[in-house]
């Protein structure tokens with residue numbers, strides 16, 4: 218590669234979570250290349266201002282950047298998150314936790330849930346959640362750090378964070394600026410493309426400034442200022458299978474000690490989130506506008522708050538789907554500009570991280586080889602499609618027919634890829650395995666079983682152990698997990714000692 222082909226200037230358009238995560242990663246991890254990284258954002262337009270629940274992968278992102286966890290959590294008023302509790306999804310009155318960790322342990326190379334199914338068929342009424350450390354720790358409202366020693370039940374889980382999105386953006390901004398990222402404030406009014414090939418050459422702001430770059434990262438949010446409005450990447454609309462298209466959000470006071478998990482309660486035309494932070498609780502109703510009005514949705518939300526509201530309700534609109542191509546010419550879209558699959562499993566920040574990581578792996582030079590671009594788009598398509606299937610499962614695996622919304626999602630046509638996975642699990646309890654990416658084996662088990670998708674049979678190899686012995690083994694496992702969970706510090710106390718917000 219000739220020196221003249223090196224990328225010398227990057228412009229990140231947008232200063233929401235996507236923009237600042239990208240800026241922080243590029244500022245830190247590309248430092249040896251001495252690239253000029255600039256972020257341009259508009260105070261006038263602002264950010265979407267939500268996005269407070271995360272997945273465990275964010276810890277690896279932070280670690281790669283060298284971020285100190287306790288400082289990060291204190292500065293963003295964060296709590297720990299061990300999973301998501303789903304209430305009223307398959308039937309009203311049901312509840313289960315999708316934990317960030319394993320169920321039990323495989324025995325003789327057979328996944329644990331087959332043994333659980335075997336005993337269940339013999340009338341043992343243990344919940345699968347009783348074999349999960351993060352479920353039990355969540356239910357007791359406790360927390361302690363996982364350990365590496367594989368003999369301990371405390372090695373069987375991971376955790377994520379619940380944090381204040383506004384404070385998170387500020388934290389990342391400080392971090393990125395300390396790494397040399399330059400910030401410009403201004404509203405882009407014009408995008409200038411090169412005549413010969415349509416590559417983006419520069420953007421112009423309302424006050425007449427022209428900012429040039431070699432690589433543009435579009436983090437401009439739903440509008441997709443560069444990727445869609447300029448480069449016409451196209452949008453794959455998935456709203457037929459993920460029909461929620463609006464949300465109303467409001468923070469409230471934290472009336473009770475903070476729980477180490479997010480709650481998602483099914484409502485008549487969607488679901489409601491509850492995200493406990495150190496200083497407040499984030500709440501929102503994600504709904505389908507075909508089935509409920511904005512006013513009714515806001516009323517439902519406000520009527521179910523567990524503390525006094527701390528702001529006016531904030532209404533948001535979106536459409537489920539993704540850009541047909543997330544990288545076009547010299548522009549890569551990251552964050553909401555690349556797509557959005559509603560916040561049910563808190564996947565957006567993960568997707569930002571996945572895009573940034575992939576972009577760094579395939580970091581281009583000014584030749585912008587088609588193979589790099591194709592590989593980035595292929596990898597991100599796969600991420601989106603897998604998440605889409607997992608989210609649809611929550612809606613489709615329901616027995617609810619009490620409202621037109623639930624009746625629709627219960628009976629809608631689902632993608633073949635998901636139908637295949639569900640059949641395999643229903644017929645013989647097998648989960649389609651992936652080597653990497655999001656939502657591996659335990660996550661699918663959690664949602665299938667939590668939403669009453671019960672396999673017709675279990676793995677015949679689960680018969681290799683005598684029933685008495687199996688019962689004893691599982692009983693001991695269950696007791697150990699319960700005892701361990703009960704003995705841990707209270708989640709709020711742990712936070713007070715480890716990372717109290719200033």
Ligand code: FAD
Nearest residue numbers: 231232233234235264265268270405438552553560565566
């Ligand atoms: P934005 O925050 O919209 O930022 C866009 C930026 O672009 C802004 O800085 C804006 O000023 C700038 N900009 C736009 N146009 C111009 C212009 N013309 N000139 C200059 N600047 C411009 N994700 C999770 O992981 N967990 C969650 O729990 C979660 N909950 C969510 C709940 C809801 C209801 C919604 C809608 C989203 C949720 N998300 C969640 C997604 C998460 O909020 C976003 O992924 C995240 O905030 C990233 O947004 P962004 O940076 O892409 O866009």
